[in-house]
Amino acid sequence: MDVIALDDPTDPQIRGWHEVLAAVHAAEPDGEPAPQPHQTAARLLGAEQGSRQLLWTVQSGPAVVGVAALRLPGESGAGRPGEVDIRVHPAHRRRGVAARLLAVTADALRADGRTSVIAQVLARPPAVGFLEAHGFRLVLTLQGLLLRLSDLPSGRVAELVAAGPPEYELLRWSGVVPDEYAAALAKAKHAMADPAQYDGAPWDPDRVREMAEMVAKRGDDLYTVAAVRDGVIAGFTEIVVPADSPGRAAQYDTAVVPEHRGRRLGIWVKAAMLGWLAEERPEVVEIETDNSGDNVHMLAVNEELGFRKERESREYLAQVADLPTR
Ligand SMILES: CC(C)(COP(=O)(O)OP(=O)(O)OC[C@H]1O[C@@H](n2cnc3c(N)ncnc32)[C@H](O)[C@@H]1OP(=O)(O)O)[C@@H](O)C(=O)NCCC(=O)NCCS
Structure with a gap:
Protein backbone atom coordinates (compact mmCIF):
# COMPACT_ATOMS: atom_id res chain seq x y z
CA MET A 1 0.00 0.00 0.00
CA ASP A 2 1.92 3.01 -1.32
CA VAL A 3 1.13 6.67 -0.92
CA ILE A 4 1.67 8.42 -4.26
CA ALA A 5 2.09 12.21 -4.53
CA LEU A 6 0.29 13.58 -7.60
CA ASP A 7 2.36 16.56 -8.71
CA ASP A 8 0.80 16.64 -12.13
CA PRO A 9 -2.23 14.31 -12.14
CA THR A 10 -2.60 12.11 -15.25
CA ASP A 11 -5.98 11.19 -16.78
CA PRO A 12 -6.01 7.68 -15.21
CA GLN A 13 -5.11 9.17 -11.81
CA ILE A 14 -7.96 11.69 -12.14
CA ARG A 15 -10.35 8.88 -13.12
CA GLY A 16 -9.18 6.79 -10.16
CA TRP A 17 -9.69 9.76 -7.83
CA HIS A 18 -13.18 10.35 -9.20
CA GLU A 19 -14.13 6.69 -8.71
CA VAL A 20 -13.28 6.99 -5.01
CA LEU A 21 -15.39 10.16 -4.69
CA ALA A 22 -18.30 8.54 -6.54
CA ALA A 23 -18.19 5.49 -4.22
CA VAL A 24 -17.99 7.70 -1.09
CA HIS A 25 -20.97 9.79 -2.26
CA ALA A 26 -22.98 6.67 -3.16
CA ALA A 27 -22.48 5.47 0.42
CA GLU A 28 -23.74 8.83 1.78
CA PRO A 29 -26.72 9.62 -0.49
CA ASP A 30 -28.04 12.34 1.82
CA GLY A 31 -24.76 14.25 1.62
CA GLU A 32 -23.98 16.90 -0.97
CA PRO A 33 -24.62 15.95 -4.61
CA ALA A 34 -21.71 13.94 -6.09
CA PRO A 35 -19.37 15.91 -8.37
CA GLN A 36 -19.35 15.25 -12.12
CA PRO A 37 -16.10 13.81 -13.57
CA HIS A 38 -15.17 17.12 -15.20
CA GLN A 39 -15.66 18.91 -11.86
CA THR A 40 -13.26 16.48 -10.18
CA ALA A 41 -10.74 17.05 -12.98
CA ALA A 42 -11.06 20.84 -12.71
CA ARG A 43 -10.56 20.69 -8.97
CA LEU A 44 -7.45 18.49 -9.23
CA LEU A 45 -5.86 20.45 -12.06
CA GLY A 46 -6.21 23.94 -10.57
CA ALA A 47 -5.89 25.19 -7.01
CA GLU A 48 -8.22 27.96 -5.88
CA GLN A 49 -6.81 31.43 -6.38
CA GLY A 50 -4.54 32.49 -3.53
CA SER A 51 -3.74 28.97 -2.41
CA ARG A 52 -1.63 25.94 -3.29
CA GLN A 53 -2.87 22.37 -3.30
CA LEU A 54 -1.09 19.06 -2.66
CA LEU A 55 -2.62 15.71 -3.64
CA TRP A 56 -1.94 12.10 -2.70
CA THR A 57 -3.52 8.74 -3.46
CA VAL A 58 -3.19 5.26 -2.02
CA GLN A 59 -3.42 2.42 -4.52
CA SER A 60 -4.17 -1.25 -4.04
CA GLY A 61 -2.98 -2.89 -7.24
CA PRO A 62 -4.18 -0.69 -10.09
CA ALA A 63 -7.16 0.70 -8.15
CA VAL A 64 -7.10 3.97 -6.20
CA VAL A 65 -8.58 3.24 -2.76
CA GLY A 66 -7.96 6.50 -0.89
CA VAL A 67 -7.30 10.16 -1.73
CA ALA A 68 -6.12 13.20 0.19
CA ALA A 69 -6.13 16.88 -0.82
CA LEU A 70 -4.38 19.53 1.24
CA ARG A 71 -5.14 23.19 0.53
CA LEU A 72 -2.55 25.70 1.68
CA PRO A 73 -4.15 29.18 1.62
CA GLY A 74 -2.02 32.34 1.52
CA GLU A 75 1.66 32.37 2.44
CA SER A 76 3.67 29.55 3.98
CA GLY A 77 4.02 29.75 7.76
CA ALA A 78 1.80 29.79 10.80
CA GLY A 79 -0.60 32.55 9.67
CA ARG A 80 -3.44 30.41 8.33
CA PRO A 81 -4.42 26.77 8.82
CA GLY A 82 -4.20 24.22 6.01
CA GLU A 83 -7.41 22.43 4.94
CA VAL A 84 -7.39 18.67 4.59
CA ASP A 85 -9.88 16.40 2.83
CA ILE A 86 -9.36 12.62 2.99
CA ARG A 87 -11.69 10.06 1.38
CA VAL A 88 -11.39 6.29 1.46
CA HIS A 89 -13.38 3.89 -0.75
CA PRO A 90 -16.04 2.23 1.45
CA ALA A 91 -14.73 -1.24 0.50
CA HIS A 92 -11.24 -0.43 1.86
CA ARG A 93 -11.96 1.16 5.23
CA ARG A 94 -10.51 0.36 8.68
CA ARG A 95 -7.21 -0.77 7.17
CA GLY A 96 -5.21 2.34 7.99
CA VAL A 97 -5.51 3.99 4.54
CA ALA A 98 -6.69 7.34 5.92
CA ALA A 99 -4.15 7.20 8.75
CA ARG A 100 -1.34 6.83 6.19
CA LEU A 101 -2.67 9.74 4.16
CA LEU A 102 -3.00 11.92 7.26
CA ALA A 103 0.62 11.22 8.25
CA VAL A 104 1.84 12.30 4.79
CA THR A 105 -0.36 15.40 4.99
CA ALA A 106 1.06 16.23 8.42
CA ASP A 107 4.61 16.09 7.05
CA ALA A 108 3.65 18.49 4.26
CA LEU A 109 2.03 20.87 6.77
CA ARG A 110 5.22 20.87 8.87
CA ALA A 111 7.37 21.42 5.78
CA ASP A 112 5.22 24.46 4.93
CA GLY A 113 5.51 25.88 8.45
CA ARG A 114 1.78 25.49 9.23
CA THR A 115 0.83 24.94 12.84
CA SER A 116 -2.84 24.02 12.43
CA VAL A 117 -5.19 22.31 10.01
CA ILE A 118 -8.97 22.19 9.55
CA ALA A 119 -11.30 19.56 8.09
CA GLN A 120 -14.97 19.97 7.18
CA VAL A 121 -16.92 16.71 7.27
CA LEU A 122 -20.42 15.29 7.47
CA ALA A 123 -21.36 14.59 11.09
CA ARG A 124 -21.14 10.79 10.65
CA PRO A 125 -19.30 8.09 12.59
CA PRO A 126 -16.44 7.43 10.14
CA ALA A 127 -15.32 11.04 9.81
CA VAL A 128 -15.98 11.98 13.43
CA GLY A 129 -14.36 8.78 14.77
CA PHE A 130 -11.34 9.17 12.52
CA LEU A 131 -10.72 12.85 13.28
CA GLU A 132 -11.30 12.56 17.01
CA ALA A 133 -8.88 9.60 17.14
CA HIS A 134 -6.21 11.78 15.53
CA GLY A 135 -6.05 14.95 17.63
CA PHE A 136 -8.78 17.02 15.93
CA ARG A 137 -11.31 18.93 18.05
CA LEU A 138 -14.73 20.24 17.04
CA VAL A 139 -14.78 24.00 16.39
CA LEU A 140 -18.02 24.53 14.48
CA THR A 141 -21.26 22.69 13.75
CA LEU A 142 -22.93 23.59 10.47
CA GLN A 143 -26.57 22.94 9.55
CA GLY A 144 -26.97 22.21 5.85
CA LEU A 145 -30.31 23.77 4.80
CA LEU A 146 -32.24 23.70 1.54
CA LEU A 147 -34.98 26.03 0.24
CA ARG A 148 -37.17 24.74 -2.59
CA LEU A 149 -38.42 27.86 -4.33
CA SER A 150 -41.66 26.14 -5.33
CA ASP A 151 -42.47 25.84 -1.60
CA LEU A 152 -42.61 29.64 -1.23
CA GLY A 306 -38.76 28.22 4.27
CA PHE A 307 -35.29 26.61 4.41
CA ARG A 308 -35.41 23.04 5.77
CA LYS A 309 -32.61 21.08 7.44
CA GLU A 310 -30.93 18.54 5.15
CA ARG A 311 -27.79 17.47 7.00
CA GLU A 312 -25.31 18.45 9.69
CA SER A 313 -21.65 18.95 9.02
CA ARG A 314 -18.81 19.87 11.32
CA GLU A 315 -15.56 21.72 11.18
CA TYR A 316 -12.62 20.25 13.09
CA LEU A 317 -9.24 21.79 13.91
CA ALA A 318 -5.97 20.10 14.91
CA GLN A 319 -2.60 21.43 15.95
CA VAL A 320 -0.05 20.01 13.53
CA ALA A 321 2.18 19.15 16.51
CA ASP A 322 -0.55 16.71 17.65
CA LEU A 323 -0.78 14.87 14.32
CA PRO A 324 0.92 11.51 13.79
CA THR A 325 4.26 11.34 11.98
CA ARG A 326 5.19 8.76 9.38
C1 LIG B 1 -13.09 8.93 7.58
C2 LIG B 1 -12.35 7.99 6.60
C3 LIG B 1 -11.44 8.86 5.73
C4 LIG B 1 -11.54 6.96 7.41
O1 LIG B 1 -10.83 6.12 6.49
P1 LIG B 1 -10.19 4.71 6.93
O2 LIG B 1 -9.13 4.39 5.94
O3 LIG B 1 -11.27 3.73 7.15
O4 LIG B 1 -9.52 5.07 8.34
P2 LIG B 1 -8.34 4.25 9.07
O5 LIG B 1 -8.46 2.80 8.76
O6 LIG B 1 -7.04 4.89 8.75
O7 LIG B 1 -8.75 4.52 10.58
C5 LIG B 1 -7.86 4.94 11.55
C6 LIG B 1 -8.57 5.11 12.87
O8 LIG B 1 -9.59 6.13 12.76
C7 LIG B 1 -10.71 5.76 13.60
N1 LIG B 1 -11.89 5.44 12.77
C8 LIG B 1 -11.93 5.24 11.43
N2 LIG B 1 -13.21 4.97 11.03
C9 LIG B 1 -13.97 4.97 12.14
C10 LIG B 1 -15.36 4.75 12.38
N3 LIG B 1 -16.21 4.42 11.40
N4 LIG B 1 -15.81 4.86 13.64
C11 LIG B 1 -14.97 5.16 14.66
N5 LIG B 1 -13.64 5.37 14.51
C12 LIG B 1 -13.14 5.28 13.25
C13 LIG B 1 -10.26 4.50 14.34
O9 LIG B 1 -9.57 4.95 15.51
C14 LIG B 1 -9.31 3.89 13.35
O10 LIG B 1 -8.40 3.01 13.95
P3 LIG B 1 -8.85 1.45 14.15
O11 LIG B 1 -9.40 0.96 12.84
O12 LIG B 1 -7.57 0.79 14.54
O13 LIG B 1 -9.88 1.46 15.22
C15 LIG B 1 -13.37 7.22 5.70
O14 LIG B 1 -14.34 6.58 6.52
C16 LIG B 1 -14.11 8.10 4.70
O15 LIG B 1 -13.65 8.28 3.57
N6 LIG B 1 -15.28 8.68 5.09
C17 LIG B 1 -16.05 9.55 4.20
C18 LIG B 1 -15.32 10.85 3.88
C19 LIG B 1 -14.94 11.64 5.11
O16 LIG B 1 -15.78 11.93 5.93
N7 LIG B 1 -13.66 11.99 5.23
C20 LIG B 1 -13.08 12.70 6.34
C21 LIG B 1 -12.45 13.92 5.80
S1 LIG B 1 -10.99 14.42 6.61
Whole structure:
Protein backbone atom coordinates (compact mmCIF):
# COMPACT_ATOMS: atom_id res chain seq x y z
CA MET A 1 0.00 0.00 0.00
CA ASP A 2 1.92 3.01 -1.32
CA VAL A 3 1.13 6.67 -0.92
CA ILE A 4 1.67 8.42 -4.26
CA ALA A 5 2.09 12.21 -4.53
CA LEU A 6 0.29 13.58 -7.60
CA ASP A 7 2.36 16.56 -8.71
CA ASP A 8 0.80 16.64 -12.13
CA PRO A 9 -2.23 14.31 -12.14
CA THR A 10 -2.60 12.11 -15.25
CA ASP A 11 -5.98 11.19 -16.78
CA PRO A 12 -6.01 7.68 -15.21
CA GLN A 13 -5.11 9.17 -11.81
CA ILE A 14 -7.96 11.69 -12.14
CA ARG A 15 -10.35 8.88 -13.12
CA GLY A 16 -9.18 6.79 -10.16
CA TRP A 17 -9.69 9.76 -7.83
CA HIS A 18 -13.18 10.35 -9.20
CA GLU A 19 -14.13 6.69 -8.71
CA VAL A 20 -13.28 6.99 -5.01
CA LEU A 21 -15.39 10.16 -4.69
CA ALA A 22 -18.30 8.54 -6.54
CA ALA A 23 -18.19 5.49 -4.22
CA VAL A 24 -17.99 7.70 -1.09
CA HIS A 25 -20.97 9.79 -2.26
CA ALA A 26 -22.98 6.67 -3.16
CA ALA A 27 -22.48 5.47 0.42
CA GLU A 28 -23.74 8.83 1.78
CA PRO A 29 -26.72 9.62 -0.49
CA ASP A 30 -28.04 12.34 1.82
CA GLY A 31 -24.76 14.25 1.62
CA GLU A 32 -23.98 16.90 -0.97
CA PRO A 33 -24.62 15.95 -4.61
CA ALA A 34 -21.71 13.94 -6.09
CA PRO A 35 -19.37 15.91 -8.37
CA GLN A 36 -19.35 15.25 -12.12
CA PRO A 37 -16.10 13.81 -13.57
CA HIS A 38 -15.17 17.12 -15.20
CA GLN A 39 -15.66 18.91 -11.86
CA THR A 40 -13.26 16.48 -10.18
CA ALA A 41 -10.74 17.05 -12.98
CA ALA A 42 -11.06 20.84 -12.71
CA ARG A 43 -10.56 20.69 -8.97
CA LEU A 44 -7.45 18.49 -9.23
CA LEU A 45 -5.86 20.45 -12.06
CA GLY A 46 -6.21 23.94 -10.57
CA ALA A 47 -5.89 25.19 -7.01
CA GLU A 48 -8.22 27.96 -5.88
CA GLN A 49 -6.81 31.43 -6.38
CA GLY A 50 -4.54 32.49 -3.53
CA SER A 51 -3.74 28.97 -2.41
CA ARG A 52 -1.63 25.94 -3.29
CA GLN A 53 -2.87 22.37 -3.30
CA LEU A 54 -1.09 19.06 -2.66
CA LEU A 55 -2.62 15.71 -3.64
CA TRP A 56 -1.94 12.10 -2.70
CA THR A 57 -3.52 8.74 -3.46
CA VAL A 58 -3.19 5.26 -2.02
CA GLN A 59 -3.42 2.42 -4.52
CA SER A 60 -4.17 -1.25 -4.04
CA GLY A 61 -2.98 -2.89 -7.24
CA PRO A 62 -4.18 -0.69 -10.09
CA ALA A 63 -7.16 0.70 -8.15
CA VAL A 64 -7.10 3.97 -6.20
CA VAL A 65 -8.58 3.24 -2.76
CA GLY A 66 -7.96 6.50 -0.89
CA VAL A 67 -7.30 10.16 -1.73
CA ALA A 68 -6.12 13.20 0.19
CA ALA A 69 -6.13 16.88 -0.82
CA LEU A 70 -4.38 19.53 1.24
CA ARG A 71 -5.14 23.19 0.53
CA LEU A 72 -2.55 25.70 1.68
CA PRO A 73 -4.15 29.18 1.62
CA GLY A 74 -2.02 32.34 1.52
CA GLU A 75 1.66 32.37 2.44
CA SER A 76 3.67 29.55 3.98
CA GLY A 77 4.02 29.75 7.76
CA ALA A 78 1.80 29.79 10.80
CA GLY A 79 -0.60 32.55 9.67
CA ARG A 80 -3.44 30.41 8.33
CA PRO A 81 -4.42 26.77 8.82
CA GLY A 82 -4.20 24.22 6.01
CA GLU A 83 -7.41 22.43 4.94
CA VAL A 84 -7.39 18.67 4.59
CA ASP A 85 -9.88 16.40 2.83
CA ILE A 86 -9.36 12.62 2.99
CA ARG A 87 -11.69 10.06 1.38
CA VAL A 88 -11.39 6.29 1.46
CA HIS A 89 -13.38 3.89 -0.75
CA PRO A 90 -16.04 2.23 1.45
CA ALA A 91 -14.73 -1.24 0.50
CA HIS A 92 -11.24 -0.43 1.86
CA ARG A 93 -11.96 1.16 5.23
CA ARG A 94 -10.51 0.36 8.68
CA ARG A 95 -7.21 -0.77 7.17
CA GLY A 96 -5.21 2.34 7.99
CA VAL A 97 -5.51 3.99 4.54
CA ALA A 98 -6.69 7.34 5.92
CA ALA A 99 -4.15 7.20 8.75
CA ARG A 100 -1.34 6.83 6.19
CA LEU A 101 -2.67 9.74 4.16
CA LEU A 102 -3.00 11.92 7.26
CA ALA A 103 0.62 11.22 8.25
CA VAL A 104 1.84 12.30 4.79
CA THR A 105 -0.36 15.40 4.99
CA ALA A 106 1.06 16.23 8.42
CA ASP A 107 4.61 16.09 7.05
CA ALA A 108 3.65 18.49 4.26
CA LEU A 109 2.03 20.87 6.77
CA ARG A 110 5.22 20.87 8.87
CA ALA A 111 7.37 21.42 5.78
CA ASP A 112 5.22 24.46 4.93
CA GLY A 113 5.51 25.88 8.45
CA ARG A 114 1.78 25.49 9.23
CA THR A 115 0.83 24.94 12.84
CA SER A 116 -2.84 24.02 12.43
CA VAL A 117 -5.19 22.31 10.01
CA ILE A 118 -8.97 22.19 9.55
CA ALA A 119 -11.30 19.56 8.09
CA GLN A 120 -14.97 19.97 7.18
CA VAL A 121 -16.92 16.71 7.27
CA LEU A 122 -20.42 15.29 7.47
CA ALA A 123 -21.36 14.59 11.09
CA ARG A 124 -21.14 10.79 10.65
CA PRO A 125 -19.30 8.09 12.59
CA PRO A 126 -16.44 7.43 10.14
CA ALA A 127 -15.32 11.04 9.81
CA VAL A 128 -15.98 11.98 13.43
CA GLY A 129 -14.36 8.78 14.77
CA PHE A 130 -11.34 9.17 12.52
CA LEU A 131 -10.72 12.85 13.28
CA GLU A 132 -11.30 12.56 17.01
CA ALA A 133 -8.88 9.60 17.14
CA HIS A 134 -6.21 11.78 15.53
CA GLY A 135 -6.05 14.95 17.63
CA PHE A 136 -8.78 17.02 15.93
CA ARG A 137 -11.31 18.93 18.05
CA LEU A 138 -14.73 20.24 17.04
CA VAL A 139 -14.78 24.00 16.39
CA LEU A 140 -18.02 24.53 14.48
CA THR A 141 -21.26 22.69 13.75
CA LEU A 142 -22.93 23.59 10.47
CA GLN A 143 -26.57 22.94 9.55
CA GLY A 144 -26.97 22.21 5.85
CA LEU A 145 -30.31 23.77 4.80
CA LEU A 146 -32.24 23.70 1.54
CA LEU A 147 -34.98 26.03 0.24
CA ARG A 148 -37.17 24.74 -2.59
CA LEU A 149 -38.42 27.86 -4.33
CA SER A 150 -41.66 26.14 -5.33
CA ASP A 151 -42.47 25.84 -1.60
CA LEU A 152 -42.61 29.64 -1.23
CA PRO A 153 -46.23 30.83 -0.93
CA SER A 154 -47.05 33.15 -3.83
CA GLY A 155 -46.72 36.81 -2.95
CA ARG A 156 -44.56 36.06 0.11
CA VAL A 157 -41.34 37.47 -1.36
CA ALA A 158 -42.99 40.69 -2.56
CA GLU A 159 -44.61 41.12 0.87
CA LEU A 160 -41.26 40.76 2.68
CA VAL A 161 -39.52 43.15 0.28
CA ALA A 162 -42.29 45.75 0.72
CA ALA A 163 -41.95 45.48 4.52
CA GLY A 164 -38.30 46.75 4.49
CA PRO A 165 -37.40 49.66 6.80
CA PRO A 166 -37.86 52.96 4.90
CA GLU A 167 -34.55 54.51 6.09
CA TYR A 168 -32.61 51.95 4.06
CA GLU A 169 -32.35 51.35 0.34
CA LEU A 170 -31.62 48.16 -1.55
CA LEU A 171 -28.60 47.95 -3.81
CA ARG A 172 -27.70 44.99 -6.01
CA TRP A 173 -24.87 44.00 -8.30
CA SER A 174 -23.51 40.89 -9.99
CA GLY A 175 -19.83 39.92 -9.97
CA VAL A 176 -17.24 42.18 -8.32
CA VAL A 177 -18.52 44.91 -5.97
CA PRO A 178 -18.61 48.43 -7.49
CA ASP A 179 -15.46 50.31 -6.40
CA GLU A 180 -17.33 52.87 -4.31
CA TYR A 181 -18.74 50.09 -2.10
CA ALA A 182 -15.67 47.82 -1.84
CA ALA A 183 -14.49 49.23 1.51
CA ALA A 184 -18.06 49.28 2.89
CA LEU A 185 -18.57 45.63 1.92
CA ALA A 186 -15.25 44.58 3.49
CA LYS A 187 -16.38 46.29 6.71
CA ALA A 188 -19.74 44.54 6.62
CA LYS A 189 -17.99 41.18 6.08
CA HIS A 190 -16.40 41.60 9.51
CA ALA A 191 -19.89 41.18 10.94
CA MET A 192 -20.05 37.54 9.88
CA ALA A 193 -20.02 34.81 12.47
CA ASP A 194 -17.83 32.58 10.37
CA PRO A 195 -14.86 30.22 10.48
CA ALA A 196 -12.56 33.09 9.47
CA GLN A 197 -12.53 33.88 13.18
CA TYR A 198 -9.78 31.33 13.46
CA ASP A 199 -8.76 31.40 9.82
CA GLY A 200 -6.99 34.66 10.66
CA ALA A 201 -7.43 36.36 7.27
CA PRO A 202 -8.91 39.87 7.63
CA TRP A 203 -11.48 41.17 5.16
CA ASP A 204 -10.26 44.11 3.11
CA PRO A 205 -11.34 45.46 -0.31
CA ASP A 206 -8.73 43.28 -2.09
CA ARG A 207 -9.90 40.07 -0.46
CA VAL A 208 -13.52 40.97 -1.25
CA ARG A 209 -12.63 41.50 -4.93
CA GLU A 210 -10.46 38.35 -5.05
CA MET A 211 -13.36 36.24 -3.76
CA ALA A 212 -15.64 37.55 -6.53
CA GLU A 213 -12.93 37.09 -9.19
CA MET A 214 -12.39 33.50 -8.07
CA VAL A 215 -16.10 32.74 -8.55
CA ALA A 216 -16.01 34.33 -12.04
CA LYS A 217 -12.87 32.40 -12.96
CA ARG A 218 -14.72 29.14 -12.26
CA GLY A 219 -17.44 30.33 -14.66
CA ASP A 220 -20.02 30.75 -11.87
CA ASP A 221 -22.18 33.84 -11.26
CA LEU A 222 -22.14 35.80 -8.01
CA TYR A 223 -25.11 38.01 -7.04
CA THR A 224 -25.12 40.42 -4.10
CA VAL A 225 -27.96 42.40 -2.53
CA ALA A 226 -27.14 45.00 0.14
CA ALA A 227 -29.13 47.26 2.46
CA VAL A 228 -27.52 50.69 2.44
CA ARG A 229 -27.97 53.72 4.67
CA ASP A 230 -25.90 56.92 4.26
CA GLY A 231 -23.40 55.10 2.03
CA VAL A 232 -22.82 52.40 4.66
CA ILE A 233 -23.61 48.74 3.95
CA ALA A 234 -25.72 47.73 6.92
CA GLY A 235 -26.38 44.19 5.69
CA PHE A 236 -25.86 42.08 2.59
CA THR A 237 -26.40 38.63 1.15
CA GLU A 238 -24.60 36.73 -1.62
CA ILE A 239 -25.76 33.90 -3.89
CA VAL A 240 -23.69 31.92 -6.37
CA VAL A 241 -25.32 30.21 -9.35
CA PRO A 242 -22.93 27.48 -10.55
CA ALA A 243 -22.41 27.20 -14.31
CA ASP A 244 -22.59 23.39 -14.11
CA SER A 245 -25.77 22.98 -12.11
CA PRO A 246 -27.71 26.27 -12.22
CA GLY A 247 -30.81 24.60 -10.76
CA ARG A 248 -29.18 24.60 -7.32
CA ALA A 249 -27.78 27.95 -6.21
CA ALA A 250 -25.50 28.26 -3.20
CA GLN A 251 -25.91 30.81 -0.45
CA TYR A 252 -22.58 32.49 0.28
CA ASP A 253 -22.17 35.14 2.98
CA THR A 254 -24.99 37.02 4.69
CA ALA A 255 -24.44 39.50 7.51
CA VAL A 256 -26.02 42.47 9.23
CA VAL A 257 -23.58 44.72 11.08
CA PRO A 258 -24.26 44.83 14.84
CA GLU A 259 -25.52 48.45 15.07
CA HIS A 260 -28.16 47.75 12.39
CA ARG A 261 -29.48 44.47 13.80
CA GLY A 262 -33.05 43.90 15.00
CA ARG A 263 -34.68 45.70 12.01
CA ARG A 264 -35.32 42.63 9.86
CA LEU A 265 -32.60 43.65 7.42
CA GLY A 266 -31.39 40.03 7.12
CA ILE A 267 -34.73 38.72 5.92
CA TRP A 268 -35.20 41.85 3.77
CA VAL A 269 -31.99 41.43 1.75
CA LYS A 270 -32.60 37.69 1.40
CA ALA A 271 -36.16 38.22 0.18
CA ALA A 272 -34.94 40.87 -2.30
CA MET A 273 -32.38 38.35 -3.53
CA LEU A 274 -35.12 35.75 -4.11
CA GLY A 275 -37.12 38.31 -6.10
CA TRP A 276 -34.08 39.22 -8.20
CA LEU A 277 -33.18 35.58 -8.88
CA ALA A 278 -36.74 34.80 -9.99
CA GLU A 279 -36.43 37.53 -12.67
CA GLU A 280 -32.81 37.06 -13.60
CA ARG A 281 -32.26 33.30 -13.19
CA PRO A 282 -35.62 31.51 -13.39
CA GLU A 283 -33.79 28.18 -13.83
CA VAL A 284 -32.80 28.25 -10.13
CA VAL A 285 -35.20 25.87 -8.33
CA GLU A 286 -33.45 25.49 -4.97
CA ILE A 287 -30.91 27.21 -2.75
CA GLU A 288 -28.55 25.48 -0.33
CA THR A 289 -26.85 27.04 2.65
CA ASP A 290 -24.70 26.13 5.64
CA ASN A 291 -25.44 27.81 8.95
CA SER A 292 -23.36 27.73 12.06
CA GLY A 293 -25.42 25.69 14.55
CA ASP A 294 -25.10 28.40 17.21
CA ASN A 295 -26.08 31.26 14.88
CA VAL A 296 -29.69 31.25 16.08
CA HIS A 297 -30.65 34.52 14.36
CA MET A 298 -29.53 33.37 10.91
CA LEU A 299 -31.22 30.00 11.43
CA ALA A 300 -34.45 31.80 12.40
CA VAL A 301 -34.29 33.99 9.28
CA ASN A 302 -33.72 30.98 7.05
CA GLU A 303 -36.49 29.01 8.73
CA GLU A 304 -38.92 31.88 8.22
CA LEU A 305 -38.00 31.94 4.53
CA GLY A 306 -38.76 28.22 4.27
CA PHE A 307 -35.29 26.61 4.41
CA ARG A 308 -35.41 23.04 5.77
CA LYS A 309 -32.61 21.08 7.44
CA GLU A 310 -30.93 18.54 5.15
CA ARG A 311 -27.79 17.47 7.00
CA GLU A 312 -25.31 18.45 9.69
CA SER A 313 -21.65 18.95 9.02
CA ARG A 314 -18.81 19.87 11.32
CA GLU A 315 -15.56 21.72 11.18
CA TYR A 316 -12.62 20.25 13.09
CA LEU A 317 -9.24 21.79 13.91
CA ALA A 318 -5.97 20.10 14.91
CA GLN A 319 -2.60 21.43 15.95
CA VAL A 320 -0.05 20.01 13.53
CA ALA A 321 2.18 19.15 16.51
CA ASP A 322 -0.55 16.71 17.65
CA LEU A 323 -0.78 14.87 14.32
CA PRO A 324 0.92 11.51 13.79
CA THR A 325 4.26 11.34 11.98
CA ARG A 326 5.19 8.76 9.38
C1 LIG B 1 -13.09 8.93 7.58
C2 LIG B 1 -12.35 7.99 6.60
C3 LIG B 1 -11.44 8.86 5.73
C4 LIG B 1 -11.54 6.96 7.41
O1 LIG B 1 -10.83 6.12 6.49
P1 LIG B 1 -10.19 4.71 6.93
O2 LIG B 1 -9.13 4.39 5.94
O3 LIG B 1 -11.27 3.73 7.15
O4 LIG B 1 -9.52 5.07 8.34
P2 LIG B 1 -8.34 4.25 9.07
O5 LIG B 1 -8.46 2.80 8.76
O6 LIG B 1 -7.04 4.89 8.75
O7 LIG B 1 -8.75 4.52 10.58
C5 LIG B 1 -7.86 4.94 11.55
C6 LIG B 1 -8.57 5.11 12.87
O8 LIG B 1 -9.59 6.13 12.76
C7 LIG B 1 -10.71 5.76 13.60
N1 LIG B 1 -11.89 5.44 12.77
C8 LIG B 1 -11.93 5.24 11.43
N2 LIG B 1 -13.21 4.97 11.03
C9 LIG B 1 -13.97 4.97 12.14
C10 LIG B 1 -15.36 4.75 12.38
N3 LIG B 1 -16.21 4.42 11.40
N4 LIG B 1 -15.81 4.86 13.64
C11 LIG B 1 -14.97 5.16 14.66
N5 LIG B 1 -13.64 5.37 14.51
C12 LIG B 1 -13.14 5.28 13.25
C13 LIG B 1 -10.26 4.50 14.34
O9 LIG B 1 -9.57 4.95 15.51
C14 LIG B 1 -9.31 3.89 13.35
O10 LIG B 1 -8.40 3.01 13.95
P3 LIG B 1 -8.85 1.45 14.15
O11 LIG B 1 -9.40 0.96 12.84
O12 LIG B 1 -7.57 0.79 14.54
O13 LIG B 1 -9.88 1.46 15.22
C15 LIG B 1 -13.37 7.22 5.70
O14 LIG B 1 -14.34 6.58 6.52
C16 LIG B 1 -14.11 8.10 4.70
O15 LIG B 1 -13.65 8.28 3.57
N6 LIG B 1 -15.28 8.68 5.09
C17 LIG B 1 -16.05 9.55 4.20
C18 LIG B 1 -15.32 10.85 3.88
C19 LIG B 1 -14.94 11.64 5.11
O16 LIG B 1 -15.78 11.93 5.93
N7 LIG B 1 -13.66 11.99 5.23
C20 LIG B 1 -13.08 12.70 6.34
C21 LIG B 1 -12.45 13.92 5.80
S1 LIG B 1 -10.99 14.42 6.61
